[in-house]
Amino acid sequence: MTKIEEKYMDKYFYLFADCIVTKGFSRTLITDTSRKSLYFIDNSYYDTLQLFREMPVGEIILMLEDESDVDLFQSFLNDLINQNLGLFVDNISLLPEVEKVWDHPSTITNGIIDIRDELHDFDKIFIEYDALGCEYIEIRSYSERSAEDIMNIVSRSAGRGLKYMHFLTKFSEEYLAPNVLKEITDRHTFLHLTVFGAPADKISALNNFTKANQIAFLQQDIGSSKCCGRISLDSFRIQSVKGTTENLLYNGCLNRKISIDERGYIKNCPSMERSFGHINEQSLLSVVVNEEFLALWGINKSMINVCSACEFRSVCTDCRAFVNTEGGVYAKPSKCKYDPYSGVWG
Amino acid sequence: MGMERIKKLKLKNEQLKNLPLFYNFIIYNYMEHGVPHFHFNEKKQYYINYHVPEKFISKIINYDED
Numbered sequence: 456m457t458k459i460e461e462k463y464m465d466k467y468f469y470l471f472a473d474c475i476v477t478k479g480f481s482r483t484l485i486t487d488t489s490r491k492s493l494y495f496i497d498n499s500y501y502d503t504l505q506l507f508r509e510m511p512v513g514e515i516i517l518m519l520e521d522e523s524d525v526d527l528f529q530s531f532l533n534d535l536i537n538q539n540l541g542l543f544v545d546n547i548s549l550l551p552e553v554e555k556v557w558d559h560p561s562t563i564t565n566g567i568i569d570i571r572d573e574l575h576d577f578d579k580i581f582i583e584y585d586a587l588g589c590e591y592i593e594i595r596s597y598s599e600r601s602a603e604d605i606m607n608i609v610s611r612s613a614g615r616g617l618k619y620m621h622f623l624t625k626f627s628e629e630y631l632a633p634n635v636l637k638e639i640t641d642r643h644t645f646l647h648l649t650v651f652g653a654p655a656d657k658i659s660a661l662n663n664f665t666k667a668n669q670i671a672f673l674q675q676d677i678g679s680s681k682c683c684g685r686i687s688l689d690s691f692r693i694q695s696v697k698g699t700t701e702n703l704l705y706n707g708c709l710n711r712k713i714s715i716d717e718r719g720y721i722k723n724c725p726s727m728e729r730s731f732g733h734i735n736e737q738s739l740l741s742v743v744v745n746e747e748f749l750a751l752w753g754i755n756k757s758m759i760n761v762c763s764a765c766e767f768r769s770v771c772t773d774c775r776a777f778v779n780t781e782g783g784v785y786a787k788p789s790k791c792k793y794d795p796y797s798g799v800w801g
Numbered sequence: 802m803g804m805e806r807i808k809k810l811k812l813k814n815e816q817l818k819n820l821p822l823f824y825n826f827i828i829y830n831y832m833e834h835g836v837p838h839f840h841f842n843e844k845k846q847y848y849i850n851y852h853v854p855e856k857f858i859s860k861i862i863n864y865d866e867d
Contacts, residue, residue, distance in 0.1 A: 565858050567859050590854070591858055595861060614843065614844040615844075616845060616849065618852055618854075619852060621858060644840075644851065645851040651862075674866070675862070675866045677861055680861070683859050684860055685864070690864050692856050692857065702856075724859075772860070774860065
């Protein structure tokens with residue numbers, strides 16, 4: 456093991472401000488939000504990380520009683536440096552931590568619109584989402600949709616402030632024809648199309664043809680909004696400091712979201728029971744001032760049973776629609792199979 | 802009308818060692834987003850930078866399966 460050189464003893468160790476540390480019950484997670492990497496460390500190092508901002512490296516070493524602890528500490532420091540998670544600095548006060556605040560100029564940043572057989576009034580819907588400053592929309596069709604239908608729906612968002620639209624739809628034989636979907640994504644370059652329920656024997660060929668065209672084919676079937684809320688390691692995405700801060704302070708899924716279910720009812724999330732009126736009778740603008748609607752935005756994982764002990768709090772976006780029967784509004788998501796007390800995925 | 806492309810900051814190796822990583826953050830995100838692009842919105846009279854969101858809008862796709 457390489458010992459820390461004497462010249463660094465009076466220096467501070469600076470863990471880069473974009474590396475977010477989350478302590479769980481069984482281990483601690485360092486989320487490198489720029490390199491998009493996760494590092495697990497033992498909880499015993501969590502307190503050491505806090506000391507880095509208070510005293511130079513040499514002083515921390517003097518606090519360690521056992522020679523073996525000193526060796527482990529030096530090894531830990533070497534690991535942090537080798538992984539480019541920090542460096543030695545003279546004056547750590549010149550490198551403050553990122554302030555833990557989050558805000559956004561839009562009232563609504565994202566939304567989900569479910570459809571099945573009947574279509575909603577998309578002209579009205581897109582006007583209202585736009586008035587709220589919405590940037591990202593996901594449309595999910597649980598029934599087969601013609602390419603013409605998709606084009607019509609997406610075209611109605613033209614001229615709005617949307618930055619991205621994800622359109623999920625059930626597989627249709629019509630999509631096997633070359634370029635039928637590509638024409639839509641060519642015309643609407645902010646659109647990504649996901650087609651589910653595609654035949655297993657055609658998936659490979661379809662994806663080879665479409666992968667450069669913002670179109671993906673999946674074999675899995677998605678029957679309704681009841682399929683939502685899956686939490687697994689693969690459902691996590693490492694966001695920027697901004698997104699990670701929002702995720703830690705607010706509800707990662709529902710904050711600044713408004714949705715419309717397949718029957719046209721306005722909800723926080725289409726999978727939820729509670730509705731705030733029908734889109735044909737109520738405006739989205741009138742719902743986003745309803746205190747009951749807004750209440751879920753502020754439920755972060757530190758408030759949720761079990762999740763408060765989970766080290767994945769920085770990357771998990773939670774689910775309030777499907778929760779364990781015990782624990783009420785603060786119950787653990789029922790579709791999460793991770794046990795933070797043992798550190799094992801079920 | 803073209804929009805000037807975002808350029809990577811020109812930093813010497815010594816500067817790179819001493820600056821927090823997020824000084825170069827903008828270029829990392831730019832590269833990750835696949836095909837982000839600017840487009841002038843006639844109605845709104847401003848440029849929109851189209852890009853995918855940082856997080857999944859919903860968790861309806863089972864990412865453990867194909």
